[in-house]
Amino acid sequence: MSKRVNTALTDEDFAVPDNYVAYVPLAKRRAEKLSKLTGRSSGYDSPGRHGRSDQELGSVGSGSRRGGGGDDSSDDEDDAPKNVGPRATISLIEQSAEIRKQQMHAEEQKTDAQKALEEEEKLLKAVSERKQLASAEELSKGIKYTESLKTTWRPPRHYREMSEEQFTEIRKKYHIDVDGEEIPPPIKEFRDMKFPAPILEHLKAKGIKMPTPIQMQGLPVALSGRDMIGIAFTGSGKTLSFTLPLVMRALEEExxxxLAKGEGPIGMIVCPSRELARQTYEGFQAISDILYKGGYPQLRSLLCMGGINMQDQQAVMFQGPHIVIATPGRLQDMLAKKKFNLDLCTYLCMDEADRMLDMGFEEEVRNILSYFKHQRQTILYSATMPKKIQDFARSALVRPVTVNVGRAGAANLDVIQEVEYVKQEAKIVYLLECLQKTPPPVVIFAENKNDVDDIQEYLLLKGVEAVAIHGSKTQEEREFAINAFKSYQKDVLVATDVASKGLDFADIHHVILFDMPKEIEDYVHRIGRTGRSGKTGVATTFINLNSSEQILLDLKHLLREAKQKVPPFLESLDDPLEKYREMGVAGGCTYCGGLGHRVTECPKLEQQQKTKTQGMFRPNERAGNEM
Known part of the structure; x- marks a missing residue:
């Protein structure tokens, strides 16, 4: 029989336990948290007040609790952050508004020039974000070389025993600026560079008795196997600075x-134009013949460019070339067809490197680099290489040495620059008067191909022996014109910029610029065809209202820098960069090197942006065709 249980409730059952805490709604708990963070009242138990103490905030809602003691706060309140610091009682929203107000005030305090400088930095950062100048394999595998190539060449003992202070004095004397680590010493004599006797005799026969400043420092750097960026004014002997080290390396390997069939080359020179590639090739051939006559092995060189029949050089490709001189387009085609390989190639030089990149050969160069199997020594040379191009090129080099003789983009001081205001319709007639300034040979540069043809025709009608070259002429016509002019059969060469990059014409006394180019770099290259190898030359430039004000300002400052006479027409131009100079900021464009404008008004950058936009709609066309 089951026992009945008494279930009746007593008063004790209704008693409130001592540890009982009344339920606080979630909305109220959140409001209390917010009040602790912001220092404001939650709005539940009392009117809103600023600056309430922690004790007051902790007592919110305590009146509704039974049997509350000293620890009557909820777990949520225990976890809430405490007010710390002198600004703890100011809300985050108010602090944010105050910071924005301070930033706006600071922005208002900036001058227009300071704001412009900040805009330039943003623009330069945007245009400098280019892919690294390396092969696809190196980029994909993360291959990065940290040590320079080792060579057997060493400076003479008496140079190795000299102090760094003595090297600094030599560089200061010849205005050589260097940048890099463990820089080889400058050497003032060719014989101390340990060249074979036939080469020394060849240089002496050409009237080259001692190295130029770029050769003093550039040759030891290249012979040591170091990567290099070489910058020097036109006519300073840059070609010899990268030619002789390659000859020595190829000779040592031979x-x-x-070399056996299917091997080679040991080194390679890449040029932006056919004329420059041809000139470099002929220089290699001359040195090779001199060495062969002196009892050294025959060095075979291969010219690889558009417009010529490669079958004529089949024997060289069959035996294996030691040296390849090429333009980017034809070189890429030959490598793709496996006419030769770069398995043994450890030397790469890009002549007029910045111009090659400007002409749209960047992708071709990157594809060419993908054919290298091992680490290479890379050398870049130019007369005009702005700092941004240097920084971009330096990303692909290993412990590079920068050798700079004079400011990058500066004009040759051996050239007397004369600027004349000539109306557009009178320019072609005024040419005859300008030709009377100096005896021939004379080079005339024009911007357009049609102007080149018109000038040549006019001069021929006036009885002047003139030839012309531009990109639309056949290779045979171009080579005939160059050879006839170099051999003094013709007195005047009329050309576009295909003849302005690196071409070396002996004894040019006068260069005439029929019109002012669109970029100041082209002006520097054009007038650099005279005043070469220490000789003095004259450059006459026609300007008028058809020239843009930006390029005329660049010309004005370039003339001042070279201490040349500035005509009144240029002096009267207002200088928009005066506000920068008042701030102590050096004037000039950091992108193209022009001294009369900033990067925000750079015509070169603007043209490249247009070319890039056009290329998006015409992917099969490239702005920088081989000239």
Whole structure:
């Protein structure tokens, strides 16, 4: 029989336990948290007040609790952050508004020039975000070389024993600026560079008795196997600075083990134009012949460019070339067809490197680099290489040395620059008067191909022996014109910029610029065809209202820098960069090197942006065709 249980409730059952805490709604708990963070009242138990103490905030809602003691706060309140610091009682929203107000005030305090400088920095950062100048394999695999190539060349003992202070004095004397680590010493004599006797005799026969400043420092750097960026004014002997080290490396490899069929080259020179490639090739051939006559092995060089029949050089490709001189388009085509390989190639020089990148050959160069199998020594040379191009090129080099003789983009001081205001319709007639300034040979530069043809025709009608070259002429016509002019059969060469990059014409006394180019770099290259190898030359430039004000300002400052006479027409131009100079900021464009404008008004950058936009709609066309 089951026992009945008494279930009746007593008063004790209704008693409130001592540890009982009344339920606080979630909305109220959140409001209390917010009040602790912002220092404001939650709005539940009392009117809103600022600056309430922690004790007051902790007592919110305590009146509704039974049997509350000293620890009557909820767990949520225990976890809430405490007010710390002198600004703890100011809300985050108010602090944010105060910071924005301070920033706006600081922005208002900036001058227009300071704001412009900040805009330039943003623009330069945007245009400098280019892919690294390296092969696809190196980029994909993350291959990065940290040590320079080792060579057997060493400076003479008496140079190795000299102090760094003595090297600094030599560089200061010849205005050589260097940048890099463990820089080889400058050497003032060719014989101390340990060139073979036939080469020394060849240089002496050409009237080259001692190295130029770029050769003093550039040759030891290249012979040491170091990557280099070489910058020097036109006519300063840059070609010899990268030619002789490659000859020595190819000669050393041939003596150790002769090249067999299918091997080679040892080194390669890449040029932006056919005329420059042809000129470099002929220089290699001359040195090779001199060495062969002196009892050294024959060095085979291959010219690889558009417009010529490669079958004529089949024997060189069959035996294996030691040296390849090429333009980017034809070189890429030959490598793709496996006419030769770069398995043994350890030397790469890009002549007029910045111009090559400007002409749209960047992707071609990157594709060419993908054919290299091992680390290479890379050398970049130019007369005009702005700092941004240097920074971009330096990303692909290993412990590079920068050798700079004079400011990058500066005009040759051996050239007397004369600027004349000539109306557009009178320019072609005034040419005859300008030709009377100096005896021939004379080079005339024009911007357009049609102007080149018109000038040549006019001069021929006036009895002047003139030839012309531009990109639309056949390779045979171009080579005939160059050879006839170099051999003094013709007195005047009329050309577009295909003849302005690196071409070396002997004894040019006068260069005439029929019109002012669109970029100041082209002006520097054009007038650099005279005043070469220490000789003095004259450059006459026609300007008028058809020239843009930006390029005329660049010309004005370039003339001042070279201490040349500035005509009144240019002096009267207002200088928009005066506000920067008042701030102590150096004037000039950091992108193209022009001294009369800033990067925000850079015509070169503007043209490149237009070309890039056009290329998006015409992917099969490239702005920088081989000239």
């Amino acid at each position: 003596v150790k083990m002769p």
